[in-house]
Amino acid sequence: MAIRIEVCQTNLAKHASTAKVFDRLQSEFPNMEFNIEYIEMKCGGICGICKNTPYALVSKKFITGISADNFYENLKKYLLGLLAENPVPR
Numbered sequence: 001m002a003i004r005i006e007v008c009q010t011n012l013a014k015h016a017s018t019a020k021v022f023d024r025l026q027s028e029f030p031n032m033e034f035n036i037e038y039i040e041m042k043c044g045g046i047c048g049i050c051k052n053t054p055y056a057l058v059s060k061k062f063i064t065g066i067s068a069d070n071f072y073e074n075l076k077k078y079l080l081g082l083l084a085e086n087p088v089p090r
Contacts, residue, residue, distance in 0.1 A: 002033040003082065006057040008050070009038050015054035017068035024072060029079060 005022070012018050022036055049055060054071045055064035063078055065071030 002035055003079065004059055005034060005036045007036060007038050008055075011050050011055055012038065014051065015068070018054040018056075018071065021054070021068055021072045021075065025075060025079070028076070029083075032079070032083070 007018065007022075022034070026034055049064060053064045053066055054068060055062065056075070057063075058075065058078055059082070061078065063071070063074050065074045
């Protein structure tokens with residue numbers, strides 16, 4: 001199962017700890033294939049969110065958090081839900 005994660009470069013620049021969140025996810029879910037795309041998104045009218053919190057689009061779902069740790073926990077919870085729906089073969 002490949003998970004597509006889109007990360008806005010502008011948001012990533014504002015929240016440098018976000019890159020560490022993705023490293024942590026990859027180490028915690030070694031059997032899951034992540035396609036992390038760092039793209040320059042056009043403004044989506046979410047300036048308050050972009051300015052104050054890290055976020056990413058995970059398989060078209062908007063995931064955010066008030067801090068890097070909260071962002072990580074929200075991503076992890078969403079990924080665990082995806083795994084429950086589509087278990088990774090061992």
